[in-house]
Amino acid sequence: xxxxxxxxxxxxxxxxxxxxxxxxRFVREGAYVFITGRRQAExxxxxxxxxxxxxxxxxxxxxxxxxxxxxxxxKAEKGVLDIVVxxxxxxxxxxxxxxxxxxxxxxxxxxxxxxxxxxxxxxxxMARGGSIVVLSSVINSxxxxxxxxxxxxxxxxxxxVRVWTQELKGKGIRVNALSPGATETPIIRGQFDSDExxxxxxxxxxxxxxxxxxGRAEEIASAAFFLASDESSYVAGIDLPVDGxxxxx
Numbered sequence: 001x002x003x004x005x006x007x008x009x010x011x012x013x014x015x016x017x018x019x020x021x022x023x024x025r026f027v028r029e030g031a032y033v034f035i036t037g038r039r040q041a042e043x044x045x046x047x048x049x050x051x052x053x054x055x056x057x058x059x060x061x062x063x064x065x066x067x068x069x070x071x072x073x074x075k076a077e078k079g080v081l082d083i084v085v086x087x088x089x090x091x092x093x094x095x096x097x098x099x100x101x102x103x104x105x106x107x108x109x110x111x112x113x114x115x116x117x118x119x120x121x122x123x124x125x126m127a128r129g130g131s132i133v134v135l136s137s138v139i140n141s142x143x144x145x146x147x148x149x150x151x152x153x154x155x156x157x158x159x160x161v162r163v164w165t166q167e168l169k170g171k172g173i174r175v176n177a178l179s180p181g182a183t184e185t186p187i188i189r190g191q192f193d194s195d196e197x198x199x200x201x202x203x204x205x206x207x208x209x210x211x212x213x214x215g216r217a218e219e220i221a222s223a224a225f226f227l228a229s230d231e232s233s234y235v236a237g238i239d240l241p242v243d244g245x246x247x248x249x
Contacts, residue, residue: 003229005030008078010070012061012118013088015042017185018135020049021217022085022224027053029225034074036061036088061088061114062106067121074125081125083228086115086157087135091191093146104149111153119164119175129172133227134161136177136239138247154179158239165237174236176227181243182206183215210245 009026013019014035023033023046032053037043040058047056057073059066074081090110094103115134122132139147140154157177164175182188182205192198206213223242226232241247 003029003225003231004083007031007082007228008034008074008080009083009085009228010034010036010074010081010118010122011085011087012036012114015039015046015056017187018180018183018217018220018224019085019087020046021221022087023050023054025218025221025225026083026228027051029229031083032078034070034077036066036070060110061086061118062109064117064121067117071121071125079125080127081122082128082130084119084122084126084130084132085135085224085228086118086133087224088114088118089135089187091147091150091187093191094149095146096148099148107149108153111150112156115157116160123168123171123173126171126173130174131228131232132164132168132173132175133224134158134175134177136161136179138179138181138241138243140179140239142247161239162237169236174227174232176232176235176237177239178220178223178227179239179241179243179247180220181209181215181241181246183217183220185217188214205246208246209243210249213244215242215244 009031011019011023014023015037023035026033034055036059038060043056057070134157136158137154139151140158161175161177189198
């Protein structure tokens with residue numbers, strides 16, 4: 001029997017990158033997954049790529065009505081939920097001198113508020129315990145210019161993981177954070193105005209990462225699988241860095 005056989009999982013931001021790789025891994029391990037994403041075309045493509053044991057629900061994690069629709073679909077189709085991977089995220093560069101209210105609000109709404117209510121609204125369905133995996137970032141402990149709002153949000157969700165571990169232990173729900181380093185996903189290209197700038201950033205991150213390269217989405221998905229499964233049954237409240245050593249040495 002696979003480690004996730006018969007489990008039901010929600011993965012936000014599941015239409016690309018780490019979320020899509022995690023959905024694929026979970027399905028291979030026997031789970032049924034519900035994936036979310038803001039763009040319907042990408043969500044449909046991801047569903048086709050996953051191929052089986054998947055329901056796609058379009059929505060924005062910053063919109064609480066969209067989260068209600070997501071969990072209504074889970075309740076209607078499966079009636080129970082075992083795993084939540086709060087992966088949906090947003091990153092945009094802005095130094096303190098250029099920071100706008102719109103940038104700050106969007107970052108916090110998606111990267112912090114979205115995580116809070118993704119978790120809160122899942123809890124009534126997690127009647128048989130389970131695992132919650134929150135995507136933070138190694139930026140939660142590093143000072144990288146122009147990443148202020150993002151770093152604050154990611155440090156915030158790491159702090160919440162500690163609190164939620166205490167609050168949910170009586171329900172048999174484990175909560176852990178997963179912090180990737182620089183990872184080869186579409187979100188990197190989206191941070192820059194050109195392919196050249198994006199490639200330069202990748203080279204710079206590779207140069208300061210001890211393993212000498214960017215991570216792969218599948219490598220982060222492997223860590224998410226570990227935290228979601230009984231392989232990590234005695235692991236709670238941690239922040240697991242999967243960063244090639246970037247923030248560790």
